[in-house]
Amino acid sequence: LVCNQIRIPVSTGFTSNSIEDEWHHLLDSLVYFEAENTSPNRNKYVVPLLGAKIYIDVNTNEYSNNQELSEFLLSIETTNKDDMIFLSTKLLSILKEFNGIASLYPLRKLVATFYNDLPPFTGIEANFNAIDNIFSNGEKEFMHKLKNDGFVVVKSLIKTSSFERSNLSKLLVEKTGQDKVVRSDTVAFITNAEAKKYSVGAQYDLLMAITSYLNEHLEFENSIYQPLSPGTRRRPLSNPKDIQVASYLKGEFYREHSDNSLVKGANENQRSNYRCYTCILYCNESWDYRQDGGALRLYKDSVGIVHPKDAIEKCEYVDINPDNGELLIFDSRLIHSVQKVTSSHKERIAFTLWTLRPEDNGCVGEIYDAGEELQYTN
Ligand SMILES: O=C(O)CCC(=O)C(=O)O
Ligand SMILES: [Fe+2]
CATH class of the missing domain: 2.60.120.620 (q2cbj1_9rhob like domain)
Incomplete structure (x- = not known):
């Protein structure tokens, strides 16, 4: 099993409810995601085709009394690395919508690391x-x-x-x-x-x-x-x-x-x-x-x-x-x-x-x- 956990910090001033709706909306746009609420602060998304799971944990700011969000913990579980690369790239592209609300840097860094590990495409019979x-x-x-x-x-x-x-x-x-x-x-x-x-x-x-x-x-x-x-x-x-x-x-x-x-x-x-x-x-x-x-x-x-x-x-x-x-x-x-x-x-x-x-x-x-x-x- 390949697992990755990514911390995504959220800018101040956002409540968890408004952002969670946004998550659902974004992930629902990918037809092959099936959402399951597992607990108030944890959502599980299953990707049936790949047998992969994505968990989103919502952490709130303990000093705030109106459930202000502090970060998401995004966990991706798959059986192989290729699927991990595919899912992370896909998530990065749909999460562009969150720009300005959440820092996508940690996810971007993960995706870049995957791609940078791949050999350059040299042409099949590069001379x-x-x-x-x-x-x-x-x-x-x-x-x-x-x-x-x-x-x-x-x-x-x-x-x-x-x-x-x-x-x-x-x-x-x-x-x-x-x-x-x-x-x-x-x-x-x-x-x-x-x-x-x-x-x-x-x-x-x-x-x-x-x-x-x-x-x-x-x-x-x-x-x-x-x-x-x-x-x-x-x-x-x-x-x-x-x-x-x-x-x-x-x-x-x-x-x-x-x-x-x-x-x-x-x-x-x-x-x-x-x-x-x-x-x-x-x-x-x-x-x-x-x-x-x-x-x-x-x-x-x-x-x-x-x-x-x-x-x-x-x-x-x-x-x-x-x-x-x-x-x-x-x-x-x-x-x-x-x-x-x-x-x-x-x-x-x-x-x-x-x-x-x-x-x-x-x-x-x-x-x-x-x-x-x-x-x-x-
Ligand atoms: O053919 C050349 O020498 C340069 C062509 C060029 O600058 C380009 O295609 O961007
Ligand atoms: Fe040129």
Whole structure:
């Protein structure tokens, strides 16, 4: 039997009756919960499908004479750990309604711990050989650069052939849905199976392997470019299930932006997602941005810039040539742009993978550096 007991402190001023009604209402919204009142201060909820039980004990403040609530004790009993993860995640999501009334931090911490214990999704056949080869001559130097400059460019051994490029063109039917003034490229997101189908499995596997490589080799301690939440050994970075394929034709561009932007108007430390590193593999035969345009312009030290366009005035930049096989890894917070493609006969194609920080458990937008407690918004 797996049991977890979580203390959920309640803000002052709430009586137990009003909150208990709220509990019932929330838990009833999950059809597979069956409630049973076992005593005045204890409610038992049975989850028939999983054979799990959830107990909620209501503790009142002994110094208050109107049954003011002080905390809930939430106990979850299941027969295996997977069910515990499932239930805790589910509870966390429905208890969002309690935000401001109760502190969800203890439950959030439990959920984060479960997820951080899971291995990163590395792709079924992640290409560890290719990644080890790339970094084998100069691993320390590459990692040092990534830590101190926030980016690194390496030559990968994986090039994309003209046959593979023409296959990819068939995929690129989706538009980004973003404002055309900001970006005019065409994208598709592909899973492992789709990458294999379009014969770019090696590219997919290479990108997926980077995350594991970073987990093994990047020491974040004492680095300027720490992930927003510290530490990767106990809480590894992880992969999404898909990678982006993007195509830029003549005249197309992507204006200055951050892949994990600061949320406008919110606490200045709040970011909009969980992307930690942006990993781009370029596929363009004999590309020279001085003739063909399409450089990736990366603004140095631009992590704290609120309005991306300010980076143009305030920061130095480097231009990266999107030549076949070039692999660029950078801190997703950095401001960058894709310069207009000027060549009339070349298509600029790139694969992008976003390596995620460990707290990606379905919540978006973490306020980091805001004291001990991680805070989330929806
Ligand atoms: O293709 C590139 O070089 C960068 C694309 C990019 O910035 C993005 O898709 O977020
Ligand atoms: Fe970007």
